[in-house]
Amino acid sequence: MTFTTARRVAVAGASGRMGRMLIEAVLASTDGVLAGALDVAASPAVGADATAFLGRSSGVPVTADLRAGLAGCDVLIDFTRPEGTLAHARACAELGVQMVIGTTGFDDAGKAALAQAAEKVAIVLAPNMSVGVNVTMKLLELAARALGDGYDIEIIEAHHRHKVDAPSGTALKMGEVIAEAQGTRLAERAVYERYGHTGERPAGAIGFATVRGGDIVGDHTVLFAGTGERVEITHRSGSRAGYAQGSLRAVRWLADKPRGLFDMFDVLGLR
Ligand SMILES: NC(=O)C1=CN([C@@H]2O[C@H](COP(=O)(O)OP(=O)(O)OC[C@H]3O[C@@H](n4cnc5c(N)ncnc54)[C@H](OP(=O)(O)O)[C@@H]3O)[C@@H](O)[C@H]2O)C=CC1
Ligand SMILES: O=C(O)C1=N[C@H](C(=O)O)C[C@H](O)C1
Numbered sequence: 001m002t003f004t005t006a007r008r009v010a011v012a013g014a015s016g017r018m019g020r021m022l023i024e025a026v027l028a029s030t031d032g033v034l035a036g037a038l039d040v041a042a043s044p045a046v047g048a049d050a051t052a053f054l055g056r057s058s059g060v061p062v063t064a065d066l067r068a069g070l071a072g073c074d075v076l077i078d079f080t081r082p083e084g085t086l087a088h089a090r091a092c093a094e095l096g097v098q099m100v101i102g103t104t105g106f107d108d109a110g111k112a113a114l115a116q117a118a119e120k121v122a123i124v125l126a127p128n129m130s131v132g133v134n135v136t137m138k139l140l141e142l143a144a145r146a147l148g149d150g151y152d153i154e155i156i157e158a159h160h161r162h163k164v165d166a167p168s169g170t171a172l173k174m175g176e177v178i179a180e181a182q183g184t185r186l187a188e189r190a191v192y193e194r195y196g197h198t199g200e201r202p203a204g205a206i207g208f209a210t211v212r213g214g215d216i217v218g219d220h221t222v223l224f225a226g227t228g229e230r231v232e233i234t235h236r237s238g239s240r241a242g243y244a245q246g247s248l249r250a251v252r253w254l255a256d257k258p259r260g261l262f263d264m265f266d267v268l269g270l271r
Contacts, residue, residue, distance in 0.1 A: 007251055010036030010073040010097070012088055014062045015045035017162075018079035018102065018240060020053055025244035026077075027051065027058070032248065036076070037062045038069040040084070066091040073097050075254060077247050081164075082106045086113050093120040098257070100250040101125045102243065104169025115261050122257035126264040127169025129246030133220070134264045136235040137177050140222055143231060144181040151224035151231070152201060153178060158211035158219040166210040167192065170220055175206050178222070 009026050013019040014037035026032045037050035041064035051058040063069045070076060070091060075098040078085050085103040092099050093116075101114070104127045114125055128134065144153070157171040167175075172186070179186040189206045201207075211219075218237040223230060237243075246264060253267045265271050 005255065006031045006033055007255065008033050008035035008072060008074045009251060010038060010070055010076045011050070012038040012076055012078040012084065013080035014039045014050050015043055015053070016079060018243060021240045021244045022077050022079065022247060023050055024054065025241070025248055027054075029248055032251065034058055034060050036060065036069040036071070036073045038064065038066065038076075038088070040064060067095070070095050070097050075100060075251050077102070077251065079103055079243075079247075082110050086110055089114055089117040089123070093117040096121060098251075098254045099123040099125075100129075100247050100254070102127070102129055102247060105165035118259060118261035120259060122254050122259050122262065124250040124254060124262045124264065124267060126246075126250075126267075127173050128218075128243070129250065129264060130235075130237060130242040131246055131249075131268060132242065133170060133235050133237075134246075134268055134270055136220070136233060137174060137265075138270055139233055140174055141177050141181045143222075143224060143233060144178040147224050147226070147231065149182070149204065151226040152205070152207075154207040154209065154223040154225065156209045156211070156221045156223065158213070158216045160215050160217065161212055163212060166212070167208045168210075168218065168220070170218070171208060171210075174220060174222055175208070179206060 009032050011019050011022045026034045037060050039045050039062050045062045046064050049057050050060040050062050077100045078088050079102040082105050098121050155171045155174055157168045175186045189204055191205045191207045221234040223232050250267045
Protein backbone atom coordinates (compact mmCIF):
# COMPACT_ATOMS: atom_id res chain seq x y z
CA MET A 1 0.00 0.00 0.00
CA THR A 2 1.18 3.59 -0.58
CA PHE A 3 0.24 6.83 1.14
CA THR A 4 -0.38 9.85 -1.13
CA THR A 5 2.21 11.79 0.90
CA ALA A 6 4.56 10.24 3.42
CA ARG A 7 2.83 10.02 6.77
CA ARG A 8 4.74 9.93 10.03
CA VAL A 9 3.17 7.14 12.04
CA ALA A 10 3.46 6.33 15.76
CA VAL A 11 2.37 2.94 17.12
CA ALA A 12 1.01 2.49 20.66
CA GLY A 13 1.29 -0.87 22.41
CA ALA A 14 4.48 -1.33 20.41
CA SER A 15 5.34 -4.69 21.96
CA GLY A 16 1.81 -6.11 21.78
CA ARG A 17 0.51 -8.65 19.24
CA MET A 18 -1.00 -5.93 17.07
CA GLY A 19 1.69 -3.36 17.86
CA ARG A 20 4.38 -5.58 16.35
CA MET A 21 2.23 -6.43 13.34
CA LEU A 22 1.60 -2.71 12.78
CA ILE A 23 5.27 -1.78 13.05
CA GLU A 24 6.10 -4.40 10.41
CA ALA A 25 3.31 -3.13 8.16
CA VAL A 26 4.44 0.50 8.44
CA LEU A 27 8.05 -0.51 7.66
CA ALA A 28 6.86 -2.51 4.64
CA SER A 29 4.76 0.36 3.27
CA THR A 30 6.54 2.40 0.63
CA ASP A 31 5.78 5.85 1.98
CA GLY A 32 4.72 5.44 5.61
CA VAL A 33 7.44 6.32 8.10
CA LEU A 34 7.70 4.84 11.59
CA ALA A 35 8.20 7.96 13.71
CA GLY A 36 7.16 6.95 17.22
CA ALA A 37 6.54 3.92 19.42
CA LEU A 38 4.71 3.92 22.75
CA ASP A 39 4.30 1.35 25.48
CA VAL A 40 3.53 1.23 29.20
CA ALA A 41 6.33 2.29 31.56
CA ALA A 42 6.59 -1.24 32.98
CA SER A 43 7.13 -2.81 29.56
CA PRO A 44 10.57 -4.41 29.06
CA ALA A 45 10.48 -2.93 25.55
CA VAL A 46 10.77 0.65 26.83
CA GLY A 47 14.16 2.10 25.93
CA ALA A 48 14.81 -0.52 23.25
CA ASP A 49 14.60 0.10 19.51
CA ALA A 50 11.01 -0.31 18.24
CA THR A 51 12.18 -2.87 15.66
CA ALA A 52 14.50 -4.85 17.96
CA PHE A 53 12.01 -7.75 17.81
CA LEU A 54 12.77 -7.96 14.07
CA GLY A 55 16.51 -8.01 14.72
CA ARG A 56 16.97 -4.63 13.06
CA SER A 57 17.35 -0.99 14.03
CA SER A 58 14.96 1.86 13.14
CA GLY A 59 16.38 4.59 15.34
CA VAL A 60 12.93 4.91 16.96
CA PRO A 61 13.00 4.04 20.66
CA VAL A 62 9.98 2.66 22.51
CA THR A 63 8.95 5.21 25.12
CA ALA A 64 6.28 5.65 27.79
CA ASP A 65 6.58 9.45 27.48
CA LEU A 66 3.61 10.42 25.32
CA ARG A 67 4.97 13.81 24.29
CA ALA A 68 8.31 12.33 23.26
CA GLY A 69 6.68 9.42 21.43
CA LEU A 70 4.24 11.62 19.52
CA ALA A 71 6.67 14.44 18.68
CA GLY A 72 6.59 15.17 14.96
CA CYS A 73 4.00 12.44 14.25
CA ASP A 74 0.96 12.84 11.98
CA VAL A 75 -1.02 9.89 13.29
CA LEU A 76 -1.03 7.38 16.14
CA ILE A 77 -2.24 3.81 15.54
CA ASP A 78 -3.49 2.52 18.88
CA PHE A 79 -4.34 -1.11 19.69
CA THR A 80 -3.94 -1.21 23.47
CA ARG A 81 -6.51 -1.11 26.28
CA PRO A 82 -9.35 1.40 26.83
CA GLU A 83 -7.58 3.27 29.67
CA GLY A 84 -4.41 3.58 27.60
CA THR A 85 -6.23 4.71 24.47
CA LEU A 86 -8.15 7.36 26.43
CA ALA A 87 -4.90 8.80 27.83
CA HIS A 88 -3.39 8.74 24.33
CA ALA A 89 -6.48 10.47 22.90
CA ARG A 90 -6.16 13.34 25.37
CA ALA A 91 -2.50 13.81 24.36
CA CYS A 92 -3.27 13.50 20.61
CA ALA A 93 -6.08 16.08 20.85
CA GLU A 94 -3.70 18.49 22.56
CA LEU A 95 -0.84 17.89 20.13
CA GLY A 96 -2.92 17.73 16.92
CA VAL A 97 -2.05 14.09 16.16
CA GLN A 98 -4.68 12.02 14.31
CA MET A 99 -5.64 8.56 15.57
CA VAL A 100 -6.55 5.14 14.21
CA ILE A 101 -8.01 3.22 17.14
CA GLY A 102 -8.52 -0.53 17.11
CA THR A 103 -8.78 -1.02 20.87
CA THR A 104 -12.02 -2.68 21.99
CA GLY A 105 -13.95 -2.75 25.28
CA PHE A 106 -14.85 0.94 25.72
CA ASP A 107 -17.77 1.78 27.99
CA ASP A 108 -20.16 4.63 27.16
CA ALA A 109 -18.04 7.20 29.03
CA GLY A 110 -14.97 6.06 27.07
CA LYS A 111 -16.80 6.38 23.76
CA ALA A 112 -17.97 9.88 24.75
CA ALA A 113 -14.39 10.88 25.63
CA LEU A 114 -13.20 9.72 22.18
CA ALA A 115 -16.00 11.72 20.52
CA GLN A 116 -14.77 14.74 22.48
CA ALA A 117 -11.17 14.21 21.30
CA ALA A 118 -12.50 13.94 17.73
CA GLU A 119 -13.73 17.53 17.96
CA LYS A 120 -10.04 18.50 17.88
CA VAL A 121 -8.45 15.82 15.64
CA ALA A 122 -9.69 13.27 13.10
CA ILE A 123 -10.08 9.74 14.48
CA VAL A 124 -10.96 6.40 12.88
CA LEU A 125 -12.37 4.08 15.54
CA ALA A 126 -13.38 0.54 14.60
CA PRO A 127 -13.47 -2.75 16.50
CA ASN A 128 -12.27 -4.52 13.38
CA MET A 129 -10.07 -3.00 10.67
CA SER A 130 -10.22 -5.97 8.31
CA VAL A 131 -11.84 -5.25 4.95
CA GLY A 132 -13.48 -8.69 4.95
CA VAL A 133 -15.11 -8.17 8.33
CA ASN A 134 -16.51 -4.79 7.33
CA VAL A 135 -17.93 -6.24 4.12
CA THR A 136 -19.42 -9.03 6.26
CA MET A 137 -21.13 -6.31 8.34
CA LYS A 138 -22.81 -5.02 5.17
CA LEU A 139 -23.97 -8.55 4.32
CA LEU A 140 -25.43 -8.79 7.83
CA GLU A 141 -27.27 -5.51 7.33
CA LEU A 142 -28.85 -6.90 4.14
CA ALA A 143 -29.68 -10.27 5.72
CA ALA A 144 -31.19 -8.69 8.84
CA ARG A 145 -33.39 -6.37 6.81
CA ALA A 146 -34.55 -9.06 4.38
CA LEU A 147 -35.07 -11.88 6.89
CA GLY A 148 -36.94 -9.68 9.35
CA ASP A 149 -38.31 -11.00 12.62
CA GLY A 150 -38.98 -14.63 11.62
CA TYR A 151 -35.39 -15.65 12.35
CA ASP A 152 -33.67 -16.02 15.73
CA ILE A 153 -30.29 -14.32 15.75
CA GLU A 154 -27.22 -15.68 17.56
CA ILE A 155 -23.69 -14.25 17.31
CA ILE A 156 -20.89 -16.69 18.05
CA GLU A 157 -17.29 -15.52 18.32
CA ALA A 158 -14.01 -17.32 19.05
CA HIS A 159 -10.63 -15.80 19.97
CA HIS A 160 -7.25 -16.73 21.45
CA ARG A 161 -6.71 -17.43 25.15
CA HIS A 162 -5.13 -14.00 25.80
CA LYS A 163 -8.15 -11.90 24.84
CA VAL A 164 -9.43 -9.91 27.83
CA ASP A 165 -12.81 -8.55 26.69
CA ALA A 166 -16.03 -10.38 25.80
CA PRO A 167 -18.00 -10.44 23.63
CA SER A 168 -15.48 -9.17 21.09
CA GLY A 169 -15.87 -5.60 19.87
CA THR A 170 -16.63 -7.02 16.43
CA ALA A 171 -19.45 -9.24 17.74
CA LEU A 172 -20.99 -6.26 19.55
CA LYS A 173 -20.74 -4.13 16.41
CA MET A 174 -22.37 -6.93 14.39
CA GLY A 175 -25.21 -6.93 16.92
CA GLU A 176 -25.59 -3.17 16.61
CA VAL A 177 -25.60 -3.29 12.80
CA ILE A 178 -28.28 -6.02 12.82
CA ALA A 179 -30.45 -4.32 15.44
CA GLU A 180 -30.29 -0.99 13.60
CA ALA A 181 -31.09 -2.65 10.24
CA GLN A 182 -34.27 -3.92 11.90
CA GLY A 183 -35.13 -0.49 13.33
CA THR A 184 -34.28 -1.45 16.93
CA ARG A 185 -31.48 -1.00 19.48
CA LEU A 186 -29.09 -3.74 20.55
CA ALA A 187 -29.41 -2.77 24.23
CA GLU A 188 -33.10 -3.75 24.11
CA ARG A 189 -32.40 -7.18 22.57
CA ALA A 190 -28.99 -8.44 23.70
CA VAL A 191 -28.71 -11.65 25.76
CA TYR A 192 -25.11 -12.06 26.90
CA GLU A 193 -25.45 -15.02 29.29
CA ARG A 194 -27.50 -18.21 29.67
CA TYR A 195 -27.24 -20.66 32.55
CA GLY A 196 -29.64 -23.00 34.33
CA HIS A 197 -33.39 -22.78 33.77
CA THR A 198 -33.44 -19.94 31.28
CA GLY A 199 -37.01 -20.39 30.05
CA GLU A 200 -37.78 -20.23 26.34
CA ARG A 201 -35.87 -17.93 24.07
CA PRO A 202 -37.40 -14.43 24.17
CA ALA A 203 -38.75 -13.32 20.77
CA GLY A 204 -36.42 -10.81 19.14
CA ALA A 205 -33.42 -11.62 21.33
CA ILE A 206 -29.92 -11.29 19.87
CA GLY A 207 -27.85 -13.90 21.70
CA PHE A 208 -24.07 -13.85 22.12
CA ALA A 209 -21.77 -16.83 22.68
CA THR A 210 -18.06 -16.51 23.41
CA VAL A 211 -15.32 -19.10 22.87
CA ARG A 212 -11.73 -18.54 24.10
CA GLY A 213 -8.83 -20.88 23.31
CA GLY A 214 -5.37 -21.41 21.89
CA ASP A 215 -4.21 -19.06 19.18
CA ILE A 216 -7.52 -18.49 17.35
CA VAL A 217 -7.01 -15.11 15.66
CA GLY A 218 -10.70 -14.23 15.38
CA ASP A 219 -13.80 -16.04 14.10
CA HIS A 220 -17.31 -14.58 13.93
CA THR A 221 -20.50 -16.39 12.89
CA VAL A 222 -23.97 -14.90 12.82
CA LEU A 223 -26.73 -17.47 12.78
CA PHE A 224 -30.22 -16.57 11.55
CA ALA A 225 -32.27 -19.60 12.66
CA GLY A 226 -35.69 -19.77 11.05
CA THR A 227 -38.32 -22.47 10.67
CA GLY A 228 -37.01 -25.20 8.38
CA GLU A 229 -33.83 -23.32 7.46
CA ARG A 230 -30.77 -21.61 8.86
CA VAL A 231 -28.60 -18.89 7.39
CA GLU A 232 -25.04 -18.67 8.72
CA ILE A 233 -22.68 -15.84 7.83
CA THR A 234 -19.09 -16.45 8.92
CA HIS A 235 -15.83 -14.54 8.80
CA ARG A 236 -12.54 -16.12 9.92
CA SER A 237 -9.25 -14.30 10.33
CA GLY A 238 -6.22 -16.50 9.70
CA SER A 239 -3.68 -13.80 10.51
CA ARG A 240 -3.51 -10.32 12.06
CA ALA A 241 -2.09 -8.88 8.82
CA GLY A 242 -5.56 -7.89 7.62
CA TYR A 243 -6.10 -5.73 10.71
CA ALA A 244 -2.77 -3.97 10.09
CA GLN A 245 -3.44 -3.40 6.38
CA GLY A 246 -6.90 -2.00 7.18
CA SER A 247 -5.28 0.33 9.72
CA LEU A 248 -2.91 1.64 7.06
CA ARG A 249 -5.86 2.30 4.76
CA ALA A 250 -7.36 4.34 7.58
CA VAL A 251 -4.08 6.26 8.06
CA ARG A 252 -4.07 7.15 4.38
CA TRP A 253 -7.79 8.06 4.28
CA LEU A 254 -7.38 10.40 7.28
CA ALA A 255 -4.70 12.51 5.59
CA ASP A 256 -7.00 15.37 4.56
CA LYS A 257 -9.48 15.18 7.44
CA PRO A 258 -9.17 18.07 9.92
CA ARG A 259 -11.34 16.53 12.66
CA GLY A 260 -14.27 14.17 13.27
CA LEU A 261 -15.01 10.63 14.42
CA PHE A 262 -15.09 8.05 11.62
CA ASP A 263 -15.13 4.26 11.24
CA MET A 264 -14.09 1.70 8.65
CA PHE A 265 -17.39 2.07 6.78
CA ASP A 266 -16.26 5.65 6.06
CA VAL A 267 -12.75 4.54 5.09
CA LEU A 268 -14.00 1.76 2.78
CA GLY A 269 -16.94 3.70 1.29
CA LEU A 270 -19.47 1.26 2.75
CA ARG A 271 -21.85 3.85 4.26
N1 LIG B 1 -9.79 -3.28 15.58
C1 LIG B 1 -9.15 -4.39 15.19
O1 LIG B 1 -9.06 -4.70 13.99
C2 LIG B 1 -8.49 -5.24 16.22
C3 LIG B 1 -8.57 -4.89 17.54
N2 LIG B 1 -7.85 -5.55 18.48
C4 LIG B 1 -7.90 -5.01 19.83
O2 LIG B 1 -6.65 -4.35 20.06
C5 LIG B 1 -6.34 -4.41 21.44
C6 LIG B 1 -4.94 -4.99 21.62
O3 LIG B 1 -4.92 -6.32 21.18
P1 LIG B 1 -3.55 -7.17 21.22
O4 LIG B 1 -2.51 -6.50 20.40
O5 LIG B 1 -3.94 -8.56 20.91
O6 LIG B 1 -3.18 -7.05 22.77
P2 LIG B 1 -1.76 -7.19 23.48
O7 LIG B 1 -2.05 -7.43 24.93
O8 LIG B 1 -0.89 -8.14 22.75
O9 LIG B 1 -1.09 -5.75 23.30
C7 LIG B 1 -1.54 -4.63 24.01
C8 LIG B 1 -0.41 -3.64 24.09
O10 LIG B 1 -0.88 -2.47 24.78
C9 LIG B 1 -0.09 -2.27 25.94
N3 LIG B 1 -0.92 -1.75 27.02
C10 LIG B 1 -1.62 -2.43 27.96
N4 LIG B 1 -2.24 -1.58 28.79
C11 LIG B 1 -1.92 -0.34 28.38
C12 LIG B 1 -2.23 0.95 28.84
N5 LIG B 1 -3.02 1.14 29.91
N6 LIG B 1 -1.72 2.00 28.19
C13 LIG B 1 -0.92 1.83 27.14
N7 LIG B 1 -0.59 0.63 26.63
C14 LIG B 1 -1.08 -0.45 27.25
C15 LIG B 1 0.48 -3.63 26.28
O11 LIG B 1 1.65 -3.49 27.09
P3 LIG B 1 2.01 -4.67 28.12
O12 LIG B 1 2.00 -5.93 27.33
O13 LIG B 1 3.37 -4.28 28.60
O14 LIG B 1 0.94 -4.64 29.16
C16 LIG B 1 0.78 -4.17 24.90
O15 LIG B 1 1.97 -3.64 24.38
C17 LIG B 1 -7.46 -5.21 22.10
O16 LIG B 1 -8.42 -4.31 22.61
C18 LIG B 1 -8.05 -5.99 20.93
O17 LIG B 1 -9.40 -6.35 21.15
C19 LIG B 1 -7.06 -6.59 18.16
C20 LIG B 1 -6.95 -7.02 16.88
C21 LIG B 1 -7.69 -6.39 15.79
O1 LIG C 1 -8.43 -9.24 20.61
C1 LIG C 1 -8.37 -9.64 19.41
O2 LIG C 1 -7.50 -10.43 19.04
C2 LIG C 1 -9.33 -9.10 18.45
N1 LIG C 1 -10.11 -8.14 18.85
C3 LIG C 1 -11.07 -7.44 18.07
C4 LIG C 1 -12.46 -7.58 18.65
O3 LIG C 1 -12.61 -7.56 19.89
O4 LIG C 1 -13.41 -7.67 17.88
C5 LIG C 1 -10.97 -7.74 16.60
C6 LIG C 1 -10.51 -9.11 16.25
O5 LIG C 1 -11.58 -9.99 16.32
C7 LIG C 1 -9.32 -9.59 17.07
